[in-house]
Amino acid sequence: MPLAFRNLDITPEAPVSSWPTEAVQAALERGDLEHWRRIVAEVNQDPWGRIARQLEEVLSHSRPYGIADAMDVALARARRRAEDEEREQVAAEVRDAIARSGLSRAEFASRIGTSASRLSTYATGKVTPSASLMVRMRRVAAQGE
Template sequence: MILRFRNVDADPADPVETWPYEAVVTAVERGGVHDWARLTGAVRRDPWGELSRSLEDYLGYAEPTGATALLERAIRSAREEARATRPRRGRRPGT
């Protein structure tokens, strides 16, 4: 299935980070595995970025589906990984 946006000033071929909120919602609701993989890739690259926060906002009220569960898990695991790999405050690397 090919993802198409209606009444949104974006193209599905654009980087997902540039999609407006409505396009993200459309991708979750009507997209396929390829589209969800693109979203999860963007979440992994920037777990607290604008796309991740928009997605998190939508998932807070979306009807539960397999796609919403996958995306919630992607956000959670990307943030956990980011927390685990960032240097601790007040400590220099190697100490």
């Protein structure tokens, strides 16, 4: 029996991005692999977006057997992947700031108030610098241009 949304002015064929929370819940509880994959695809596109938040909300009060744990894992993986990508973007910005400054790494580190070894952890993405440190890095890089 195909999935149908009750009391909603939307069909399961509509883009998941347009589904209300009730549709997400219905898809989890009565849908099939196709519906679940579509939800996960939307979460992968925006791990903190509206559908991801709706999924969290549904899973906080409804734990459909067999899919709830899988959706928890999918959400966590999407967020971890996004965080890894963001961390790499910050590391790339740090490396770019160092290069634009025209300074040695040790000199750049000193100018922003940290050690060369700590700067290295920022440049490799092992550690994410604070917002205020990023502002300092941008300022020192701009002075070198």
